[in-house]
Every structure is written in structure tokens, then in C-alpha cells.
Amino acid sequence: MKNLLYFIVIGLMIYGCGSGKDRDFTQDQIPVMANDTVRIANDSLEYEIIIIEPGFNLFINSIARPRGYHTQTYLENKNRFLVQEYNARVMSPQRYNPNLYVQEINYDPNVDYGYEVNYLLYNYFVFFSQEYNQRFSVPTRL
Template identity: 70%
Template sequence: MKNILYIFLLALFVYSCGSTGGKRFPSDRIANAENDTVRIANDSLEYEIIIIEPGFDLFINTYAKPRGYYSQNYLENKNQFLVTEYNQRVRQPMVYNPNLYLNEINYDPNIDYGYEVNYLLYNYFVYFSHQYNQRFSVPTRI
């Protein structure tokens, strides 16, 4: 089951690379970051998140709140709601762009994915919402 999460996230991020949308970040700096790949692994729990998205590395290093700013509990709560809303959008391809919302994310709130995985997942949602001008019911902030 945990491998499904990795495969989905990898597929989502690879597919997202070709998508276009309203960009709110400096386009000249994002254009130079086309080969961004962020990999964080929690080897003790065997969970990892791989994000392949142009500009995401720049976003994490420049615009995102630093590690430790949010508590793990805060990130887990936000991710639970964001993943739920994201999955609802995946199930409604006639309402939401199916090129942005490809596959459901298998995120189990009862599993401790660790701080880094939750931090990156939350910040991917922040990046995704700003990069593609998507609004979630749970606010995502820079």
C-alpha cells in the first residue's frame, strides 16, 4: 500500500511537469529549474516522497516556511484535509481539470510518515495551489 503512494506521487509530479497554468512565481527563475527533483526518504519507516516538478526545489528553498516552522501534528492535519479534497477533485473529472488531478493519493492519517514526508507533501500542495491557481478549502500559505 505504501508503494502505491510513492508511485502515484511520482506519476503526478512527472505528469504535472507538462501542465501549464497561472504562474505566481518569477517565471525566469522557474524556467531555469526544469530538472528539479526532490527526494526525501524515511528509511526507518520505508516511506519516501519524490517530487519532480519544475520550480518546486526553488519554491522549497526560497518561498516555503523553513523546516521546523510547523509542527508535525499541524502538517499531518493539513495534509489529511488537503489529500481528502484533492481526492474528491480526482473523482470529478468533469468539474476539475483531469490533467491536474490524475490519481488519488493514498494517505493514511493513522501512519506516521515522519516530519520530512509531511513537510514536503504540505508544501507541494502550497506550490500546486499557487502554481496552477487552485484553491483548496483548507488554506495553503506561503
């Protein structure tokens, strides 16, 4: 299956540990706790988004703005810039913490991923910026 969007973030609680090992995470190597995982998949569109982050499920269900608050166009525009900056940070491990920026996000702004994927991706950036005190050039505040 061709993945247009494959997003894995794991092990951010290992923030203080500096590991020199290769960060080649595969699905079966990731310890998953049901309450800390948000997964959306659509085989017909061939995309998948997996967010494995302690506290994100609580954030999305209680703190984040409700679904429908922002339009899909708004979320797509924000995600386009946020993904670009996030990926630039992944490619600069000497400047940004490689324990926070683990893997690139494959997000094509020309693909219609639907509202739910854009909603979760945008809110992940809001959560990430608040949880780890990271500032992106595009405002992500609630």
C-alpha cells in the same frame, strides 16, 4: 515493497495538451531532471514520496517557510484534509482538470511518516495552489 505513500506528479507543464492516453506512469517511464525532483524514501517504514514538478525545488529552498516553522501535528492535520480534497478532485476528471490531478495520493493519517514527509507534502500543496491558481477548502497560503 509495500508503499504507504506513493506520490507522483508529472507533466503539469503539458497543461494545454489534452491527451486521451491512459495515465499509468511507472518510475522508469518518467523523465526526471535532477533539479526538478524531490525524493524521500525510508525502506524500514516502507514509504516513498516523489515530487516531480518544475519549480518545486526552487520553491522549497527559497520561498517556503523553513523547516521547523510548523509543528508536525499542524502539518499532519493540514495534509489529512488536503489529501482528501486532492483525491476527490482526481476522482472527478469531468469537473477538475485531469492534467493537474493525475494520480491519487495514498496518505494514511494513522501512520507517522515523520516531519520531513509531512513538511514536503504540505509545501507541495502550497506550491500547487499558488502555481496553478487552485483553491482547496483548507487554507494553504504562506
